[in-house]
Amino acid sequence: MTPVHTTSHPEVVSERVPRAERGWIALVTAAEHKAVGRMYVATALVFAAAALAELLMMRLQLMIPENTLMRPEIFDRMLSAFGVTGLILFALPLMLGLMSIVVPLQIGARGMALPRLHHLSYWLYVFGGATIYGSFLWRPSEAGILALPPLSTSEFLPGAAVDAWVTGIALVLLGFVCFSISMITTVRNLRAPGMYLQRMPLFSWAASIVSHTLLVVSPVFLAALAMLMIDRHYGGVFFDSGEGGKPMLYEHLAAIFVSGAVASLLVAALAAISEILSTFSRRPGVGHRSTAGSLAALAVLAVLAWMQNMYAGPLAPGFRYFAMLMALATIIPVGLILFNWVGTLSGGAKREGMPLRFALGAIVMIVIGLAGKLVTAVVPVGALLAGNAFTTASSFALIAGAGVFGGFAALHYWYPKLSGRAMGDAFGVTSYWLLLVGALAYVLTTMMAGLEGMPVDVAKFYGDSGLDVLNLIASIGAILFVAGFVVALLNACASYNHGRRSGPDPWLGSTLEWFAPSPPPVHNFDLVPDVRSVAPLADIRNAIRDRATRWYPPAARTGAAPAGEPEPAAGTAAGEPDPAGAVAAGSEQPPQSEDDQPVA
Amino acid sequence: MEVVRSRATFAALVSFAAAAAALFAPELAAADLLAPDSPASSSAESARTLYIVMAIIAIVVVLVVLGAIARALRSRVPESAGGPRRIRGDGSPQLRTGLALGALTLILFSIGVAWTADDKGVPYLLSGNEAAAATNEPITIKADAQQWLWRYAYPVDNPAADGFNLDQAYSYHELVVPVDTPINLEITSTDVLHSWSVPALAPTVQAVPGVTSEVSFTADETGTFEGRSTRFSGPGYATMRTRVSVVEPDQYEKFLASRTEGITAARQAVQERVQSGTAPGVKFEQK
Numbered sequence: 001m002t003p004v005h006t007t008s009h010p011e012v013v014s015e016r017v018p019r020a021e022r023g024w025i026a027l028v029t030a031a032e033h034k035a036v037g038r039m040y041v042a043t044a045l046v047f048a049a050a051a052l053a054e055l056l057m058m059r060l061q062l063m064i065p066e067n068t069l070m071r072p073e074i075f076d077r078m079l080s081a082f083g084v085t086g087l088i089l090f091a092l093p094l095m096l097g098l099m100s101i102v103v104p105l106q107i108g109a110r111g112m113a114l115p116r117l118h119h120l121s122y123w124l125y126v127f128g129g130a131t132i133y134g135s136f137l138w139r140p141s142e143a144g145i146l147a148l149p150p151l152s153t154s155e156f157l158p159g160a161a162v163d164a165w166v167t168g169i170a171l172v173l174l175g176f177v178c179f180s181i182s183m184i185t186t187v188r189n190l191r192a193p194g195m196y197l198q199r200m201p202l203f204s205w206a207a208s209i210v211s212h213t214l215l216v217v218s219p220v221f222l223a224a225l226a227m228l229m230i231d232r233h234y235g236g237v238f239f240d241s242g243e244g245g246k247p248m249l250y251e252h253l254a255a256i257f258v259s260g261a262v263a264s265l266l267v268a269a270l271a272a273i274s275e276i277l278s279t280f281s282r283r284p285g286v287g288h289r290s291t292a293g294s295l296a297a298l299a300v301l302a303v304l305a306w307m308q309n310m311y312a313g314p315l316a317p318g319f320r321y322f323a324m325l326m327a328l329a330t331i332i333p334v335g336l337i338l339f340n341w342v343g344t345l346s347g348g349a350k351r352e353g354m355p356l357r358f359a360l361g362a363i364v365m366i367v368i369g370l371a372g373k374l375v376t377a378v379v380p381v382g383a384l385l386a387g388n389a390f391t392t393a394s395s396f397a398l399i400a401g402a403g404v405f406g407g408f409a410a411l412h413y414w415y416p417k418l419s420g421r422a423m424g425d426a427f428g429v430t431s432y433w434l435l436l437v438g439a440l441a442y443v444l445t446t447m448m449a450g451l452e453g454m455p456v457d458v459a460k461f462y463g464d465s466g467l468d469v470l471n472l473i474a475s476i477g478a479i480l481f482v483a484g485f486v487v488a489l490l491n492a493c494a495s496y497n498h499g500r501r502s503g504p505d506p507w508l509g510s511t512l513e514w515f516a517p518s519p520p521p522v523h524n525f526d527l528v529p530d531v532r533s534v535a536p537l538a539d540i541r542n543a544i545r546d547r548a549t550r551w552y553p554p555a556a557r558t559g560a561a562p563a564g565e566p567e568p569a570a571g572t573a574a575g576e577p578d579p580a581g582a583v584a585a586g587s588e589q590p591p592q593s594e595d596d597q598p599v600a
Numbered sequence: 601m602e603v604v605r606s607r608a609t610f611a612a613l614v615s616f617a618a619a620a621a622a623l624f625a626p627e628l629a630a631a632d633l634l635a636p637d638s639p640a641s642s643s644a645e646s647a648r649t650l651y652i653v654m655a656i657i658a659i660v661v662v663l664v665v666l667g668a669i670a671r672a673l674r675s676r677v678p679e680s681a682g683g684p685r686r687i688r689g690d691g692s693p694q695l696r697t698g699l700a701l702g703a704l705t706l707i708l709f710s711i712g713v714a715w716t717a718d719d720k721g722v723p724y725l726l727s728g729n730e731a732a733a734a735t736n737e738p739i740t741i742k743a744d745a746q747q748w749l750w751r752y753a754y755p756v757d758n759p760a761a762d763g764f765n766l767d768q769a770y771s772y773h774e775l776v777v778p779v780d781t782p783i784n785l786e787i788t789s790t791d792v793l794h795s796w797s798v799p800a801l802a803p804t805v806q807a808v809p810g811v812t813s814e815v816s817f818t819a820d821e822t823g824t825f826e827g828r829s830t831r832f833s834g835p836g837y838a839t840m841r842t843r844v845s846v847v848e849p850d851q852y853e854k855f856l857a858s859r860t861e862g863i864t865a866a867r868q869a870v871q872e873r874v875q876s877g878t879a880p881g882v883k884f885e886q887k
Binding site: 072076079149241245246287310313314329331338340341350360363364367375377378381383384386451455456457458461462 | 613616634635636637644646647648650651654655657658659661662665666668669671672673675676677678679684685693694697698701702704705708709711712713715716791792793795797799803804805806808809810811813826828829830831832833834835836837838841
């Protein structure tokens with residue numbers, strides 16, 4: 001087992017070691033990256049509950065043809081809130097929260113650079129979400145998922161509803177900008193000695209890419225929202241075609257942001273999956289550098305392909321071909337990452353665990369979503385299917401695969417660093433199967449419904465169009481999905497105080513966050529080790545093993561316990577993570593490590 | 601233990617899928633669910649063929665990737681049997697894979713371009729080049745989207761008759777076109793964004809206020825084809841459907857004549873009622 005033993009008290013006490021504040025004081029004033037990260041994660045899960053309620057209501061309405069459960073106005077309110085909640089109030093902030101917690105630990109930093117800006121980004125996000133949901137007290141926006149003008153101008157939707165939506169999104173986007181600046185500065189300046197960029201763990205690398213992407217695309221959408229507000233209140237004509245404005249401008253800017261946001265989510269999820277696969281195979285991931293490069297290329301190409309969902313719009317053919325080329329070129333980075341995953345898994349150690357399970361679910365959903373995107377990326381097919389439920393279904397598969405499955409994989413994986421406890425396995429398995437079966441049923445039937453002529457965003461469908469069975473199955477799938485999600489939320493809540501205690505390193509990871517205790521103290525590390533490779537913790541284990549083998553008399557070595565002997569399969573064979581907390585007690589045993597041990 | 605559990609869940613999944621398939625197989629088979637509506641024009645047919653090609657590629661890709669992952673998962677070594685094997689080689693396989701994927705990208709891109717372009721390099725679906733192939737005169741019809749209706753204005757048969765465009769035949773909701781005749785649809789919107797989608801006949805086109813987008817198609821069989829708006833446009837969006845009736849040319853002429861006649865008669869009736877003061881809500885000042 002892992003004999004890396006860290007005390008919770010610094011061995012070398014410098015002046016004024018900070019102490020964690022408690023309760024509301026910490027909530028408002030804490031500039032500590034783990035506290036802010038926990039707040040991010042908790043808030044994202046609260047908004048996830050809201051998105052689930054909206055998804056459930058919309059799918060109940062679409063369960064039977066010409067349903068009269070709710071008026072179209074009510075459906076449109078659900079729709080307008082659901083789109084932004086799912087992507088930028090739940091999925092992205094969940095990843096950003098995990099990055100806040102994990103990245104400083106992974107790079108061996110004592111905290112975030114610009115901690116106040118980091119904290120501000122959280123409050124901007126909360127106030128943005130609260131503004132959007134505050135409008136539910138009187139009348140929320142009915143302007144659709146992206147509030148495209150002219151529908152969202154004051155001519156068609158006067159009143160404060162759209163204003164609240166626009167203001168809320170703008171605050172969240174400002175929060176993203178603040179987060180990005182803080183994260184980029186952290187990754188640039190606070191890496192431990194020897195932690196060169198090419199040695200950085202993939203999730204930290206992804207945090208840097210995500211931050212750069214959001215820093216580029218958030219202001220783009222902010223500009224569009226500002227123009228919309230000027231049009232609505234100050235007589236602007238940016239989107240008024242009668243005065244020479246261009247409604248398509250908003251759609252372009254919004255599409256750039258959405259492409260960037262989905263790409264960020266995807267990059268974060270792929271990086272988390274890469275780390276999980278490598279940890280659960282007990283060996284360094286194959287092709288660390290090509291995976292890192294692919295993640296960066298994916299973010300760039302996905303943003304450049306923003307027009308791939310706009311083939312029906314008034315675009316010159318050249319632009320369509322450009323978007324098609326960029327969208328198709330994402331095959332290269334995604335394919336490379338998948339190739340590296342296969343290499344990492346095959347012949348690796350056979351270990352099971354909830355993070356691995358969710359990672360595999362994420363792979364299934366992401367591959368299906370990307371395959372759907374591949375089909376519609378080709379111009380004639382994309383034009384044929386534009387605005388069709390097929391496109392929604394593939395987007396849903398992608399966002400749910402990266403945000404929900406990838407998000408929960410990362411949450412299960414790094415939960416010990418949030419709370420010092422592991423998330424429950426029984427709840428985890430239940431939620432996993434409900435989510436996977438529900439998502440697959442929903443996505444595949446919605447794709448078929450789209451091919452049969454189901455448009456996006458409709459508040460009802462007609463019985464004469466042959467969509468009854470498909471929509472019924474899709475609704476049942478969505479209900480299963482929501483049920484699985486609720487179980488996962490309960491699991492996350494219950495495990496925070498009642499989960500099984502996990503030691504510093506429950507999964508036998510090889511990156512530095514597992515060097516710190518769980519939960520890490522305010523200052524993260526008593527001592528930051530020198531980093532000499534992509535797997536610093538594995539290096540430490542190997543060094544200890546070497547030292548142990550050198551110190552032991554030859555008779556003992558050739559005896560019963562040679563170094564690198566496979567450990568007793570007590571916990572691992574049953575699919576349980578090794579309770580490494582128990583290991584610390586037995587640290588007087590000769591330490592053994594099995595990392596990087598070739599099988600003879 | 602783990603093996604038993606995963607086998608049990610696998611069996612549960614398989615039986616669930618089998619039950620679902622058995623329940624819905626007749627509907628699924630009857631409805632032709634894996635491709636868009638059967639096409640009634642050559643442009644829609646070519647797009648649909650390309651869709652089928654791409655769908656097969658996508659399904660193969662999904663199966664290959666998931667199969668490779670599953671195979672890799674199965675090849676893992678239990679830790680009791682010695683743990684992970686050493687990784688051999690790094691870097692060069694990635695380069696080769698990247699090159700292969702790049703080639704695949706370029707092939708798909710070329711397919712996409714070639715499929716949309718004719719021999720002059722002009723995109724086939726986006727221009728009216730079908731007109732050259734067809735024998736009949738092309739007809740230009742204006743399609744005007746408004747919340748939540750489609751208004752189709754047909755070309756004036758005899759422009760010298762009046763010159764007053766209200767004499768032009770128009771129809772709401774249903775577009776009537778003659779078979780084997782190139783149709784240029786000029787699509788625009790009077791209020792918000794809409795989109796005109798009749799997958800059996802033509803690619804989807806967005807209706808943008810202030811912009812006239814054109815789409816051309818030549819229906820090669822008669823019949824009625826359902827369409828809908830696929831761009832969110834407010835509370836009535838779900839009701840914003842449309843229909844294209846492809847009829848024989850003489851029926852089309854008859855349709856135009858009856859529309860014109862009906863519109864003229866209705867206008868005259870309104871005019872009479874207004875002048876006689878019996879129109880509800882309208883009163884002329886009597887001098």
